[in-house]
Amino acid sequence: MWLINSSIGRKVVMSVTGIALILFLTFHCCMNIVALFSGKAYNAICELLGANWYAVVATLGLAFLAVVHIVYAFILTAQNRKARGDNRYEVATTVNAGKVEWASKNMLVLGLIICLGLLLHLFNFWYNMMFAELLHIATPIPPTDGFALIVQTFSCPVYVVLYLVWLAALWFHLSHGFWSALQTLGWNGKTWFCRWKIIGLIYVSLLILGFVVVVLAFAFGCAPSLCCDSAAADCCHQAVDCCKDAAAACGK
Secondary structure (H helix, E strand, O other), rough: OOHHOOHHHHHHHHHHHHHHHHHHHHHHHOOOOOOOHOHHHHHHHHHHOOOOOHHHHHHHHHHHHHHHHHHHHHHHHHHHHHHHHHHHHHHHHOOOOOOOOOHHHHHHHHHHHHHHHHHHHHHHHHHHHHHHOOOOOOOOOOOOOHHHHHHHHHOHHHHHHHHHHHHHHHHHHHHHHHHHHHHHHOOOOOOHHHHHHHHHHHHHHHHHHHHHHHHHHOOOOOOOHHHHHHHHHHHHHHHHHHHHHHHHHHOO
């Protein structure tokens, strides 16, 4: 099958899976932005996407896309290095000086950083949410309370730095991968090629910025949802105290 056996077919698979993963990241970013403004709304989404059969199927499908993308990336990188041999650095620095992007020359390193960041993210969230709910694992925070997990995770400065490094690598990876995928799929006309590069750069920058804002907002405790939820909790406590006082007065 040409999608597996030929280099062009592998690039097509890389492009399709890459675009699918970008779409998922867009959805994930929108979810995180909800957490900025309402912890209850975010937890409602987490409950909807918890250990339900459709969420599990979607997670398995997403995992399959990610594995295929990563495996094909290693295969294509190995093929390119074998084909170019010792001249690969000369081609990038001398023959195509100024034409080869830094991200393009370091996609493997960026990919490794992204994989490590993904494992960290899965440990911090997926393991404590869907996985814990499926296997009934006792966790300090309930699996459906994703908002509390966000608050806890980004209260740790080490995690904040690691996530920012991960997001930076993701930006470099996607800023190149976006237009490269479209080029592989045939949308590489002279006019639209430049347009897609600009569109991709803007889209990816806004996407990563959304994630960064969420991380920093919770790290510095300035997310609107933190203030709103605290105020709502205070109101509830005050209402309970009023009821108790009223009941005590009636009893007298």
